[in-house]
Amino acid sequence: MSILAVSSSYAKIRSLIDNTTTDALPPPSSITAGVESLPANLTAHGLGEEATEAHLLSDICPGFNGPKTSPNYYGFVTGGVFPIAEVADNIVTAFDQNVGVHLPEQSISTVVEDKALGMLVELLKLDRGNHWQGRTFTTGATGSNVLGLACGREAVISTRLRAAGESHGVGELGLLAACAKAGIKEIQVLTTMGHSSLYKAASVVGIGRASVKDIPSSSREPWKLDIAALERELKREQDGIVSIVALSAGEVNTGRFATSGSSSVARIRDLCTK
Structure with a gap:
């Protein structure tokens, strides 16, 4: 998919989120319709990018619950973010960075993570004599x-x-x-x-x-x-x-x-x- 297509898709996603209701749960009919739209078996040929995008946005997204879009969903707190954090998240996706291996001569990514972790330690007032050397972010x-x-x-x-x-x-x-x-x-x-x-x-x-x-x-x-x-x-x-x-x-x-x-x-x- 081209950069222009990615930009266009993201604009559509943002528009969809902005126009989503603040209900905690989707209508049952939206979930049913989304489930029925899913292919039953692996097809010989893919839908293509445009059709896949339309399927995801039109059929699947309406069936999501509201951790992001509703102030009243308490089922799971999966990590809603401020807009600037969402920007950072998309930067990571766009540049496909890997912080699993520390290669400071090849990428700044692990240095950025280390600095963020250091500031988190300071925020929580855990840094006593710089003892928290081994630190990492986990998935949850x-x-x-x-x-x-x-x-x-x-x-x-x-x-x-x-x-x-x-x-x-x-x-x-x-x-x-x-x-x-x-x-x-x-x-x-x-x-x-x-x-x-x-x-x-x-x-x-x-x-x-x-x-x-x-x-x-x-x-x-x-x-x-x-x-x-x-x-x-x-x-x-x-x-x-x-x-x-x-x-x-x-x-x-x-x-x-x-x-x-x-x-x-x-x-x-x-x-x-x-």
Whole structure:
């Protein structure tokens, strides 16, 4: 498709969005019509660019729900953006940049991402002595928890492996062999009101959904972590049961934090460091 066609298509998309109602959900008839317009099988020949564009805009778009166009859609918050962020998103698509590999002599893209991450750390007041060197953007909740649990798994197992005189970690030895050499019987993930993606991530990284354990301070405040219970659970390390602590910085349904403030976060950090 030519650059002119891309520009024209985007103008049509913007016009379509601007003229979409603010209803949270589309009419059932629009969903039905869109479904019926989908091809039942792979065709021998494609529709062509213009017909495909018309199909997407006329048949498919009217069947979308309203995270972007309605102030009243609360099903999923997938990331509505300010207009300038939408511009940036389209720049990335247009230039097809890859931030998975750091090649500063070939592209500025990873440098831009690193600067953005650094400013995010500053915004959240997390940068204490420039400790947050390893940082990245993820695709969302599942990606974040998979990455977080994988890093946590590596950290708790490697700590015991080093104490046993083993220089390799899970990546080299494999999960079962690493745990055996480290004398680990169980890995538990301690949390409160864990998001569903935390359980999914525990399954993906080989820890298991059953390892995710809630330790709330009370039934009235199930989102708040019981620090005394946390301390007891962490002491099980001497019995070969190691722990990863997953704190919520704003539980997804209520916005409640798992901690009461910076002092409780510092206390949890101290307990985990022991």
